Amino acid sequence: MPDSTDPMAARAEKLRAIREQGLDPYPHHFQRTHTAEQIGERFAELEEAETVAVAGRLRSLRPMGKTTFGHLEDASGRVQLYLRRDDLGEAYPLVKLLDLGDLVGARGKVFRTRSGEISVRVAELVLLAKTLRPMPVVKEKDGQVFDAFTDREARYRWRYLDLMVNPETRDVFRRRAGTIRALRRYLDAHEFLEVETPVLQVVYGGALARPFRTHHNVLDCDLYLRIAEELPLKKLLVGGLERVYELGRVFRNEGVDRHHNPEFTLLEFYWAYADYRDAMDLVEDLFRTVAREVTGGLLLPQRAITDGEEGPARERPAIDLEPPFARRPMLALIREVTGADVLAMSDGALRTLAVELGGALPGSPPRGKLIERIFDLAVVPNLIAPTFVIDHPKVVSPLAKAHRETPDALVERFELFIGGQEFVNAFTELNDPHEQRRRFEEQRELREAGEAETHPLDEDFLRALEQGMPPAAGVGIGVDRLVMLLTGATAIKDVLLFPHMRTLEGEGLGEEDRVAHREGDREGDRE
């Protein structure tokens, strides 16, 4: 039942009235001459001189009888509109049919009001798009914000509303774009070639994670969405592209929380004739360069994390990228914190230690998994200052080359931790095809023993290695987390424009669409 005071019904009624007056509520074009910012910047020359044309969204309306004030907002900022019946004449009643959020264009002279605000005295007002839904009403006075649009769910689900009313959200995504630009610029400058490899793969690989599965109808085969970029990029090293990178989306069928989204942006680069030490030098320089470019400095303030609604905020210290990043072997860090020499311990003792630290693992995990687990529990939370953790257990790194000094137990690998978070994973790449095959087979044994996350054997990749891959370093950087670091964000959802959310009722494919897709399948089968 329509309610006379329902905002949507009111807007629909205004739309009808506008059409009735012969006005087009959704015209095709508006010739804008100035942005809001330009009007402020060039006020001296514009004042009472040429006619300007501005366009944007109405963010405030203050009708006072035969005069109305309002603010128009475009991508550059806001400018006040001064609408007078004497100026607009027959067009003035249109003002009554406007709502907050409508997109309008206005032409007129620029002036300063009695209270000093730079404004456009509107001689011509054009509706550019009528809005049918109310937008969040956020008011502001003396820098204080009233009725802020802070509901996290609403902000994530309807990001356009968040972007409309929260300037800091726009800043986050400008900074995200800046981060990606800086990463590209850095790698391009170091003569890495940007490439694109398939997202849909017959065999997934390059990481230990569970994949999303999909199906190709015409070929009638299952495909996986990639969980990493690694294997195709290494094939390019075989092909003679000595420095390659890919900045792309990968998909992991795992948990969703403050640090994880089912799809995320991963940067991987591969560097022939380099090893993990070279890569560490490069990564350290890359982090500083990108941080400087994006934030202007190397000291990165982090926002506090709140414990629940009422709970106390947990302060997070600023991250300083200035001092050299520490480089510490994983086993040495474990020994420092727990006193345990994990390499010398029996499997049973390792398990006992892991349980003591609060992390029981299901099944009978291999030593390497237990060591990694102990590391995650005992060491990681304390790795606040940027730290390269180096030389990991072999079994958890099936694609990394054995350590040149401890080849039986360790690999040449590093992870960069900052603020207790992993940002980079890299290693000296394994390029011995026989050794790679043995590692894959080891993974298969683990899988058969009940390990959930193992690396599948990829014959096509082994074939490429058999063709000869140069010694190389490979690096993976979690771009979303890097953006979090550079923006101080506390949740990955805050740096994704459209983070994954559970579907609401009425969202997703309707039954009719699903039927249509099934029809499509049959058509595919016939061909």
Added chain:
RNA sequence: GAGCCGCUAGCUCAGUCGGUAGAGCAUCGGCCUUUUAAGCCGAGGGUCCUGGGUUCGAUCCCCAGGCGGCUCACCA
């Protein structure tokens, strides 16, 4: 996956020691030709998340479920 918290008008929230509800903003009407969280006067607006249970009676108490947020655990 576990724990805690929340779900009341379009929005943000208050409230009912169990007797079917209220504020501000928004909306609608009136006044107002330099206002700016504009102001003043008036009005309308609610399956109090869903389903069970207890009760004479549930928005409130109990149970189950849904959705969300936060925290912890885990994969980046």
